[in-house]
Amino acid sequence: MSENTFVPLYQQIKDDIKSAIEHGKYKPKEQIPTEPELSAEYSVSRVTVRRAVEELCSEGYLIKQQGRGTFVSTPRIHRKFSVSNQAVSFTKICEEYGMTAGARVLERKIVPVREDEKAFWSCGDDVLLLYIQRVRTADGQPVFLENLFMLYDEFKSLMQADWENKSAFDLIASVSGCRVATTERRTIEAVRATAEQSSLLSVPVGEALLHLNCYFVDRDGRPLCIGRQYYIGGRFMMEV
Secondary structure, eight states: OOSSSSSOHHHHHHHHHHHHHHTTSSOTTOBOOOHHHHHHHHTSOHHHHHHHHHHHHHTTSEEEETTTEEEEOOOOEEEEOOTTOBOOOHHHHHHHTTOOEEEEEEEEEEEEOOHHHHHHHTOOTTOEEEEEEEEEEETTEEEEEEEEEEEHHHHGGGGSSOOTTOOHHHHHHHHHSOOOOEEEEEEEEEEEOOHHHHHHHTOOTTOEEEEEEEEEEOTTOOEEEEEEEEEETTTEEEEO
């Protein structure tokens, strides 16, 4: 590492490791050298190495596994939104990347309807919704926190359904006979991970998340469900 430069040492190390990942020296899921090994390789302190590694973790290039070490992340999943608002399930996106989609159920309960939900379903205050919360994973790595809402009267059978490692769109279709086809509208907002979200997604508090609200309908425009998702910015890219 060169000290005769305006670029900090940690940034030089970070750029070097990032380049090694992008050029295949370190491959996806491969463990990188330990902090002491990197410290010796670059002739810098472990504090300097740690900062470089932590920033690469925050940006999605590396992931720390408790008790095992630091590994190269799998490729960032890229979701492209079309002009037609066509909806593609997370399970399908993972298949296109050669990855296995997973889902871990956190909560399932009946909740009251809120204002934007009443407008979506054209319903009154007395309507109840089925709420399902899951952590969605790709090859076992958390990607986003999923919050799904649907009409309880229509989908009450899904309260007891097996939601583990299942496609939400497939489960909805199995009950309604209709498949999610498009989004009536959607919003995307940059937020920071709360303490609860950081624990569920295994990211630091304050990590950059993409908050996506989608109002899903079938091909005839019939409202089916609302998804309020929190994606880890370093593991998921959205093109709009």
